[in-house]
Amino acid sequence: MEETARTWSDAKAFCEQQNSKLLHIGDIYEQSHFTVKLARYTGLWWIGLRATGDSGGVDYIWDNGAPLTFTHWDRNQPDNHAGTCVAMTTGLTGGFWDDKPCTEVFPFVCETPRPDITPPTKPPTPPPSSDCADGWTAERHFRNCYKLFMVDFSKKKSWPAAREDCISRGADLVSIHNMEEESFLSTYTKGKSKWIGLKHNPTDGGYHWSDATPVSHTNWGHGEPNNHEGREDCVEMVSNTNGTSSWWNDLNCDAHQDWICMISKGKKPIVPPVPPPPVPAPDCGTNAVWRKNNGICYYYNDTDIVDFQTAMSRCYDEKALLVSILNKDEQAYINTMIGTGRAESSWIGMVVFGIAADQYQWVDWSPVTYVFWGVGEPNNANGEEQCVQMNRHQGNWNDVNCARTNAGYLCKKYPNEDHTPPPPTQPWTGYCPAGWMLFRNKCFMFQGHKHGMKANWTSARSWCQSKGAELAVIDNQYENDFVSSYLRDLKLPTWIGLTDSLVEGGFGWSDGVSPVLYTNWADKEPNNNGGREHCTAITHNYLVSGRWNDDLCTEEHSWVCSMKKSSSIAPPAPTKNPCPSGYISWYKNCYKLVEEPKTWDAAQVACEQEGGNLASVDMSYDQAFVAGVVLQGKADAWIGLRRKDDSSSYTWTDGWSVFFTHWGPGEPSNHKTEGCVAMRADPIFHGTWNDTDCNSAKAYICKISSGRSYRAFRKYSYPLIYSTFCCVTT
Numbered sequence: 001m002e003e004t005a006r007t008w009s010d011a012k013a014f015c016e017q018q019n020s021k022l023l024h025i026g027d028i029y030e031q032s033h034f035t036v037k038l039a040r041y042t043g044l045w046w047i048g049l050r051a052t053g054d055s056g057g058v059d060y061i062w063d064n065g066a067p068l069t070f071t072h073w074d075r076n077q078p079d080n081h082a083g084t085c086v087a088m089t090t091g092l093t094g095g096f097w098d099d100k101p102c103t104e105v106f107p108f109v110c111e112t113p114r115p116d117i118t119p120p121t122k123p124p125t126p127p128p129s130s131d132c133a134d135g136w137t138a139e140r141h142f143r144n145c146y147k148l149f150m151v152d153f154s155k156k157k158s159w160p161a162a163r164e165d166c167i168s169r170g171a172d173l174v175s176i177h178n179m180e181e182e183s184f185l186s187t188y189t190k191g192k193s194k195w196i197g198l199k200h201n202p203t204d205g206g207y208h209w210s211d212a213t214p215v216s217h218t219n220w221g222h223g224e225p226n227n228h229e230g231r232e233d234c235v236e237m238v239s240n241t242n243g244t245s246s247w248w249n250d251l252n253c254d255a256h257q258d259w260i261c262m263i264s265k266g267k268k269p270i271v272p273p274v275p276p277p278p279v280p281a282p283d284c285g286t287n288a289v290w291r292k293n294n295g296i297c298y299y300y301n302d303t304d305i306v307d308f309q310t311a312m313s314r315c316y317d318e319k320a321l322l323v324s325i326l327n328k329d330e331q332a333y334i335n336t337m338i339g340t341g342r343a344e345s346s347w348i349g350m351v352v353f354g355i356a357a358d359q360y361q362w363v364d365w366s367p368v369t370y371v372f373w374g375v376g377e378p379n380n381a382n383g384e385e386q387c388v389q390m391n392r393h394q395g396n397w398n399d400v401n402c403a404r405t406n407a408g409y410l411c412k413k414y415p416n417e418d419h420t421p422p423p424p425t426q427p428w429t430g431y432c433p434a435g436w437m438l439f440r441n442k443c444f445m446f447q448g449h450k451h452g453m454k455a456n457w458t459s460a461r462s463w464c465q466s467k468g469a470e471l472a473v474i475d476n477q478y479e480n481d482f483v484s485s486y487l488r489d490l491k492l493p494t495w496i497g498l499t500d501s502l503v504e505g506g507f508g509w510s511d512g513v514s515p516v517l518y519t520n521w522a523d524k525e526p527n528n529n530g531g532r533e534h535c536t537a538i539t540h541n542y543l544v545s546g547r548w549n550d551d552l553c554t555e556e557h558s559w560v561c562s563m564k565k566s567s568s569i570a571p572p573a574p575t576k577n578p579c580p581s582g583y584i585s586w587y588k589n590c591y592k593l594v595e596e597p598k599t600w601d602a603a604q605v606a607c608e609q610e611g612g613n614l615a616s617v618d619m620s621y622d623q624a625f626v627a628g629v630v631l632q633g634k635a636d637a638w639i640g641l642r643r644k645d646d647s648s649s650y651t652w653t654d655g656w657s658v659f660f661t662h663w664g665p666g667e668p669s670n671h672k673t674e675g676c677v678a679m680r681a682d683p684i685f686h687g688t689w690n691d692t693d694c695n696s697a698k699a700y701i702c703k704i705s706s707g708r709s710y711r712a713f714r715k716y717s718y719p720l721i722y723s724t725f726c727c728v729t730t
Contacts, residue, residue, distance in 0.1 A: 001037070005105035008085040012063060013047045015110035021064040022048030023109035027447065031072050034088070034109070035095030038228035041258030044087035044098065046108035048060055051084040051099065057219035057246075059178045060085065068216040073206030074098045078218050079225055096206065113446055115486030133269050133384055139184055145265055146174060148189045150258045153392075154340045159234035159251075161336070162195045162259035163210055173197030175209035176237075177216045183244060190243030195259040198235035200227065200250065207235070211262070221247035254332050255394040255482035256339035259395035283415040285318055292415070293333050298323065299411040308387040309515045311347040311409035312363070316421040320413035322349030324362035325390075327370050334410060335395035343392065343408030350388035350397070352380075352512075360388070364412070375398050382501050384512035401508035403515045430565030431468075431572065439482045439629070443565050444472060448558025449489040457535040457553040460495045461510060464561035470511040472495030472562040476518050477686050481628020484538065485586070488621040493537035493549065495559035498658060500526075500550075501534045519548060526550035543660060545620035579704070580610065584630060588706040591615060591630045593637060595699045600676035603638045603700035612704035614640030616652040623662050627687030631679060636690075638700035641677035643670070643691065650677070654705060664688030 006014060008022075015022050025031050025047060038045060060068055060078070074089060074096035085102040088095060100106075106402060113119065132138050132145035149165070157165060159267050163173045175197045176182050197210035207215055207225075225232065227250055234253035237260070239246040251257075263269055279317060284290035284297030291298050299318055306314065317323050325331050325348060350368075353361035360378075362369055374396035378385065387402035390410070400406075415417060428619035432443035447463065448454055457461065461471045474480050474496060487494055497510040498519075507526070522539060528550060535553040538546060538560075551557075579590035590612070598606060604614050615630075617623050617639060631637055640653040648670055650658055664680060668691035676694035679701070 001107070001109050001312070003107045005107055006046075007105055008046050008050065008102040011106075011108040012048075013343035016727035018110055018112070020110040020112035022046060022063050023111050024062050024066050025070060025072070026049050026066065027070050030070075031070070031095060031659070038088065038090040038094055039092055041090040041094075041107070042230040043500065044089060044100065044106045046085065046087050046106050047097070049080075049086035049097070050102070051086075051218075053179055057179045057182050057217070059217045059723065060086070060215075068214050071206075071214040071216070072097050073208075075204065075206060076200070076225060077206050079220060096204065110633045126161075132265060133263075136263065136269065137188060138265065139180075142181070142184075143313040144262045146185060146188065147171075147227075147261050147263075147269075148192070148194065148258065149261065149493070150189075150192060150194075153256070154342070156256035156339065157195075157259060158256060158332075158336065158339065159195050159199065159253040161205060162257070163197070165259070165272065166261035168270065169261060169263070170267060170270040171261040172211040172434065174260040175211050175213045176219075177213065179217065180221075180306055182217065182219055186239045186246035188258065189258075190239045192240040192258055193249075194237050194247070195257050196235055196237045197262070198248070199253075200225070200233040200235075200715055202233065219246060219248050221249050224248060225250035229373075231372070241320050252394045252396070254335040254339070256335075256392070275617075281415075284413070285320075287318060290318075291337070294329075295415070296330075297413050297415055297417075298334065298337060300337045300341060300346070300408065301411075302338070302343040302346070305405060305408060305602075306347075307341060307405045307515045308347055308351075310405075311407070313421070314409060315411035316419060318411050318413075319418045319420070320411035321364045321419050322347055323410040323412040323606070324349050324366040326366055327368060331370065331372050331395060335389070338390060338392050338408075338410065339395070341392060341408060345389040345391055345398070345400075345407040347407050347409040348388055348390050348397070349412070351402075352386040352399075366672065368408075371397065373508060380512075382499070382510070384499075384502070384508065386512035401502065401506075402513050403508040404503070404506055405516075406503075406506065429565045431569040432563075433569060434572070436563075437486070438565055441565055442479070443469075443475075443563050444483065444486075445469070445493070445561045446486055446490065446558070447560070448492060454492055454493075454556040454558060456556055457495050457499070457559075460557070460559035461497070464559070467561060467563075469561040469563035470509075471495055472551045472560040473497055473509045473511060473514045474518060474520075474562075475514070477520075477683065478628045478632050480518065480538075480546050481624040481687070484540060485621050485629065487538065487540040487545055488560075488587070490540070490558040492541050492557045493551065495535065495537050495557050497562075498536035498548070499534055501553070504528065504534075508538070520546055522547035522549050540620065542619040542621070546624055583702075583704065586625050586629070587621075590704040591626065592702045593630050593634065593699060594702065595635055597697035597699060598638075599697055600636060600638050600642065600694040600700075602696075603702075607640075607702035609698070610702060610704065612702045613652075613654040614638055615660070615701040615703035616640045616654050616656045617659050617660060618656055623660070623687060626701060627679060631681055631687070633681045633683065633686065635699040636678045636681050638676065638678050638698050639689070640703070641689070642694070643668070643675040654703070662687065662689050664690050711721050 012022055012160045049060055051058035051060050078099045087100050125362050136145035136147045137565050138145045166172050198207050201208050231252050232250040236249050236251050243383050281290045281292035299556050349363040350360050353359045378399035384401050385399040388397050389400050389407050390397055432438045436443040436445045464471050498507050499510055501505045533550040536548050537551045537557050579585040583590035607613050641650050664685050673693050674691040677689050677691050678698055
């Protein structure tokens with residue numbers, strides 16, 4: 001035992017000068033002896049094991065030429081991170097082997113055969129059998145045969161399941177002991193990732209082959225093994241597409257992969273038994289795909305590719321909630337379910353909670369006692385990832401935009417439990433901050449009407465966020481019409497919150513929560529012109545407004561923000577309404593929808609009696625306001641357009657020129673009995689115009705224009721919509 005520290009080569013030379021070799025350890029008994037001998041020391045001591053080969057695949061050999069029949073690797077060893085010689089740890093918990101750079105200096109142990117003992121003569125190794133069973137392969141001089149199980153994704157297996165499959169065939173997962181075997185397997189399994197039998201032992205921390213053979217060869221990829229977040233205990237072999245190179249990577253054992261089995265030559269593989277069908281769980285639900293584990297019911301749907309809110313609804317249909325995952329065992333079980341599914345990812349029941357982007361909660365209110373985030377997750381990319389999906393391959397988690405329609409889902413409940421959806425949201429009392437416009441349940445603010453006020457998408461979004469809002473979320477045609485009607489003061493296209501910055505073509509709202517319930521793309525949009533258009537603006541002019549276009553996020557436009565109305569905001573002080581009772585004011589005009597049906601002539605008389613006319617529509621902004629804010633899909637309604645007698649031309653009853661129209665498909669038909677025009681209310685033909693029989697009874701829209709006489713006004717409190725532009729009620 002030489003306590004003078006030397007490099008491995010100098011230690012080897014020193015031993016040779018003493019007619020000896022660096023220490024060789026051939027079995028557990030020798031290992032135990034030297035573990036005790038070195039217990040009183042600290043640091044590392046060289047032994048006679050070293051690696052040959054390049055920095056990738058290396059074979060470990062003893063300096064004395066003895067075969068490697070025993071190993072005692074330390075935690076996460078061998079990793080051949082610049083280490084090609086082997087040293088042993090010391091102290092009371094020592095005796096484990098670490099690979100180290102050969103240039104480091106440590107004490108060492110030399111050994112020489114005892115002259116009074118003749119080592120036993122080992123029997124000659126019999127030649128290997130020359131043949132492998134059908135479907136198995138090997139080089140002729142190999143002692144083992146191999147079979148790659150390259151299967152459909154639904155049949156790929158976790159590491160434990162892959163080993164169980166090999167054992168059921170009378171084999172084991174493959175162990176690789178030299179570069180010759182590595183090269184053969186790389187060519188045989190080219191272009192694939194597959195499980196091999198190497199596994200990290202959590203007890204002593206080292207790597208071991210599942211067939212208990214010594215670890216005499218490694219081929220780690222760059223930076224591997226890294227045991228990411230302490231969760232990667234199993235090892236895959238990866239080969240390039242032509243099989244000329246391969247490398248190893250440590251991986252989560254629950255990942256689903258192909259696998260390689262190995263069996264001794266001459267041994268006949270066993271035909272594995274057919275696994276029993278899954279046991280149904282009738283107390284979980286009538287759906288046959290429910291499964292029970294540890295007294296908990298689970299349901300996995302890999303064919304219904306939906307967004308988060310729809311996934312929640314589907315689980316409610318099963319009287320369940322999206323799954324919560326509370327420990328490692330539950331994670332492992334769920335991963336066995338999704339690992340064989342067709343969906344790349346699946347929704348789980350975790351969402352961002354509160355203001356902080358890194359606070360998460362389960363939708364069933366279980367405490368967050370366990371997480372399994374993927375590398376770099378959660379990252380709240382672009383500030384819009386509020387929900388969580390579980391990845392099919394390794395089972396790790398990723399935060400995503402809740403509106404992404406790209407995942408299956410997992411439901412969970414206890415037997416006979418009945419989760420019901422919350423009651424439908426009732427309209428709630430709420431108001432907006434000063435300067436914001438309230439429409440239905442949202443507050444809106446427009447920016448860009450002031451000289452020089454414009455911004456790129458990111459800056460516009462930051463401005464909205466500074467006000468506690470987001471770039472506008474538009475959920476339906478009526479909201480789109482409302483927003484469009486107020487674009488007449490803005491000279492530029494107007495940014496809203498829709499973006500596909502995270503996934504090309506996967507548009508979602510930048511608030512990260514709202515599902516995409518509605519879009520209104522212009523013709524041939526979105527087109528991602530030049531491959532760089534990832535943000536959305538509303539285009540507008542006097543003839544066409546409210547159509548959406550994907551645009552460069554760096555363009556500078558106007559913008560509109562939105563937020564939910566709040567019951568914590570006091571109602572605004574009553575203000576003087578410039579319109580008669582029941583009318584909505586918009587840009588110096590007053591509008592009213594009367595739902596009591598009348599003929600066109602009777603409706604016109606009724607409007608005249610209030611100082612107005614049936615409504616004229618002069619431009620696209622008027623059209624959007626009348627259709628979206630006044631009509632709101634309630635009923636087809638007369639407007640003030642009528643065909644002149646015996647002609648195909650039309651005129652407005654209030655005398656305005658007809659330079660804007662919004663006819664529906666095939667309109668006007670100009671039938672002799674159809675001379676009056678109504679605005680359609682149904683969703684398909686929303687707001688379009690239709691010439692029809694003047695004597696039919698319909699709702700109607702009156703309009704009082706500025707400058708015309710009408711009855712005396714009175715003060716009116718209008719809690720639902722107000723703005724600096726004008727005052728509006730619904």
